[in-house]
Amino acid sequence: MLKGMTRFFDRLVQRYLPDPFLFATLLTLVVYGMGIVLTDSGPVQMMRHWGEGFWGLLEFAMQMVLVLVTGYVLASSRAFQTGLAAMARLARTPPQAILLVTVVSAVASWINWGFGLVIGALFARQIARVVADVDYRLLIASAYSGFLLWHGGLAGSVPLTIATEGHFAAEQIGIVPTSETIFSGFNLFISISLLIVLPLLNRLMMNTYDHPYRIDAKLLQDESAVAKEESETGQTPADRLENSRLISLAIGGLGMWFIVTTLIENRFELNLNLVNLLFLSLGILFHQTPRHFLNSVREAVKNAGGIIIQFPLYAGIMGMMVSSGLAEQMSLWFVSISNAFTYPLFAFISAGIVNFFVPSGGGQWAVQAPVMLPAGLELGVDAAKTAMAVAWGDAWTNMIQPFWALPALAIAGLRARDIMGFCIVTLFVSGIIIACGLLLL
Template structure:
């Protein structure tokens, strides 16, 4: 929605940033078309390296489109329930209070990077939502702030999600008996968080990335008001005001809609289930648990059923672009995992990097190959199912720590997200911008995180 942004007289950042921002604005198509182009590239590469049988290719692509539907609905509900929590009165007031602290553009960028990073480490869906809501609140408050770089900074905080508590790969390898626990299937090992996200070689790079993102964005930001792409603050205020309106008639139906014990009943049932599972030692913090937790918390924070319903349905518009693209990425994943004669495109890409790896460089080349594969499979869990069966046996043969191998894949999946529009779609849907508005800045976030995570894939093997 370009009309949200004013057109600056000229780009006010440095020339290097201006070059990449200009490229994105001029040549980067809508995110849907990006997915279409990736589909064609994946189909061509699969035809070259796996099979040229057009019917086999189309079959794999078509089946892949629908195999992703369960995951797609899970992602949609994580986004919408998380958004609804953030739009509840208590959380909204907290975020609004935090948004009132920055007094200028530099402070705003620092605040949104740190807040979104912390939120993403807690849960990736919550991180995306918090970043978007913070951007809207700050955009309404500050006149002299470039809205596009503000939103980009919020998305930059998402870079650390794969190192946090909701890391799909860390959760997969820590769950005994999970179909996605490739490590256990190959080696018999179940890797708890103490061997993945709670290690020093995962925590230190996270801290470095968050700390260095702040001066990076200060370096990129436009310095003068006439160079800034400003948001229509009146439009944001009007949208939030309209979303907050709720009139319920004083009728039997209206009273039922305001009957708060109904919210407590659903939330209580969810927490009762969680407690029973924890007591039995069977609780798994998976995607479904995240959705249920957000649902229960949101119901309590909104207090009345009608308040929750209106907030939830009001946020549903953010899912439109994502719903359109999920089937295409499912099709791409179907092509990537298509195996003919023991050969798949994902395996072929991974093998290219394995060919020149040893016990000290294996994690680094795993990380690099993960970045490449993530362009085609931007889902952490789906990515691991594709790349894990190649990397885990190779790590076993070379004597490489399996926790580092899993995290190298996770890091690569996270860094590639900065130039892969898939995960930017939720935040863009909430703030009302397009992918070309922020992608130019994402190149620099990718460069910083790639350098830091890549360095630790080379350092860690000497201490394991």
């Protein structure tokens, strides 16, 4: 039955899911029309909401480009490839490959979402070189499925926001410690259950087809001359600088020094900027010379086009959703059909729907918190439970939202439709687990 479901959804997305850019374009038009029909905003106002929000994700878009570029650069270095290859050799068969990549991705995502998103895809590529007969599409989908755990983990933006002094909802709910959110019983149940179930689920989706999708290992080799030594040193001062190991050691070491001291000062709290600086510094150090490093960067930026062009579209969608009040209306509708028992479930589902249009954990919380928190408190639902229901809803529908898959797909060299059939199955199974954790504990 599971294989039949997987085949059905895979064929469905292969036939009807457009390229992520067209998906974002169509989503823009859908939200534009919904805003006109369901809110007081007219065509001109919706156009202004779109245009004014268009550049709202520039900082985040640059961070995601750096996630992709620095992750690729680090992965193309000899030292990193040697380390990943050693880990990849732990998997000797396709089932072991699927199980291992899911666990590594899930644990890494629970620690930090940016780290997990890149490491999962890089590790999957490396495993595909070692276990040549594994289904490559399922392998990348398995790596992406681990991303589900991010918002219940150490870098979850919602639990960290409400644990920070002076957050925007502090007057309503005060400071909510992570012991009541990330380390609460219901959240640990969800995280641990997903960590156990996801690898097994991905394993069960193996052999969906008689002829699994395999990729030539040669296509996974880096085409640049990044890891090759220069045949002769440069004769000009400029050439000698480009091949200077001392310069790479100095700037890479400076970055690592800053990271270590910052982590110690902040009690080892890792954020996206530190992850990017870590990848960048290690990439510079592992490539040993500026010339090798820059050769790798030139290869890496070729894969960043999707992020650069699509993130402004999602920022425009977010602008329309927030400024027109459409996101608030969606939240209010779910509140209106809830009671004290069902409220966490409906908060979770509403967040999953809003996530399609506002694919940013922090941004979505800013939109939904003013509606969800007062309604939850009025029904007698703990604020921590409401917050984590929204957080898990945000993470849940990432499985079928191409926005977050872009870096992983660029690293893997696949299209969104190649993995989304598997991800839909993951969505249904994980939704049951998360709902049980929110309702029963």
